[in-house]
Amino acid sequence: MGEKMTDLGNLQGQVIVITGAGAGIGEGIARAAAASGMKLVLADKAAERVDAVAASLREAGADATAFHTDVTDPAQVEELASQAYAQYGQVDMLINNAGIELIGLIWELPPEQWRRIMDINVLGVVNGLRAFVPRMLEAGKPAAIANLSSVGGVSQAPLQAAYLVSKHAVLSLTECLALELRILKAPIHVSAVLPGPVESRIFADSAAAGEHKLIKAHHEEMKAMIRDHGLPAQQAGERILAGIAAGDFWVSPHPEMMAGAAAARGSFLQGLKDPQLNERMAQAALD
Numbered sequence: 001m002g003e004k005m006t007d008l009g010n011l012q013g014q015v016i017v018i019t020g021a022g023a024g025i026g027e028g029i030a031r032a033a034a035a036s037g038m039k040l041v042l043a044d045k046a047a048e049r050v051d052a053v054a055a056s057l058r059e060a061g062a063d064a065t066a067f068h069t070d071v072t073d074p075a076q077v078e079e080l081a082s083q084a085y086a087q088y089g090q091v092d093m094l095i096n097n098a099g100i101e102l103i104g105l106i107w108e109l110p111p112e113q114w115r116r117i118m119d120i121n122v123l124g125v126v127n128g129l130r131a132f133v134p135r136m137l138e139a140g141k142p143a144a145i146a147n148l149s150s151v152g153g154v155s156q157a158p159l160q161a162a163y164l165v166s167k168h169a170v171l172s173l174t175e176c177l178a179l180e181l182r183i184l185k186a187p188i189h190v191s192a193v194l195p196g197p198v199e200s201r202i203f204a205d206s207a208a209a210g211e212h213k214l215i216k217a218h219h220e221e222m223k224a225m226i227r228d229h230g231l232p233a234q235q236a237g238e239r240i241l242a243g244i245a246a247g248d249f250w251v252s253p254h255p256e257m258m259a260g261a262a263a264a265r266g267s268f269l270q271g272l273k274d275p276q277l278n279e280r281m282a283q284a285a286l287d
Ligand SMILES: NC(=O)c1ccc[n+]([C@@H]2O[C@H](COP(=O)([O-])OP(=O)(O)OC[C@H]3O[C@@H](n4cnc5c(N)ncnc54)[C@H](O)[C@@H]3O)[C@@H](O)[C@H]2O)c1
Pocket: 019, 020, 021, 022, 023, 024, 025, 026, 043, 044, 045, 046, 049, 069, 070, 071, 072, 097, 098, 099, 100, 120, 124, 148, 149, 150, 151, 194, 195, 196, 197, 198, 199, 200, 201, 202, 203, 205, 226, 230
């Protein structure tokens, strides 16, 4: 692999691009990066939100520019890369963070909602890689790319299949990316980021499709779980940035939860076990 950036101190003056930077984890990473002296290229489809984040970071003395980018549109992501290189001359870190949630039974989710979540969560990451990797390869300098999967990327659960499928896909994409860059001996480090619960808009903004009583209850529980047990986004951002800067492949603001979920997945696959409802879902199924 490429040369590792060993500590946050080295990030001073480096350029970071973050998608979905107008809220939650993306904003948290932006604030942590600004505190480390990085220059910020902040992209989000929500124009007002990303403008406000960039303005507040500039007020605090950071060099931050907001871009109104929808990651599902390859042309907009290409334009983001072109503008970032034109304005800053280099990109040292790319965080493919934009993502959405979706709740419902597999067969009840409308095709357009399936397509939307795959377009944002999976192809949005691909669009980021298509725009930035060739430029990073051409620059030939050490760089880092981190893609937001989730602890859900190594988990199984009912009612969130579309999201979990997308996050398993992002993890697979990230593993393959690391290998493809390794065959090219590119000095680009790759990280898979697997957060547990972090305070954000994700469940408040998510769609919940279907009539079954479990769907509404699950949506309310997820919103409450993030509200009551979510790690503050800035703290999550600091931990994520530190993990990426340390050159780790597996990065999480909840390292024990990630390790537990990965171990459970490993044992599930090794034992060729049957899928299991967790206790809460098993109870809900009995009610
Ligand atoms: N919050 C959590 O508990 C949690 C846990 C695990 C993984 N994640 C992942 O972290 C990432 C960030 O999630 P969050 O919780 O901060 O969510 P959030 O909803 O608070 O923020 C996501 C941001 O992405 C933006 N976005 C959505 N669609 C977009 C698009 N098409 N183009 C550009 N921007 C778009 C939104 O406008 C929003 O500002 C997601 O990939 C999510 O799956 C979150």
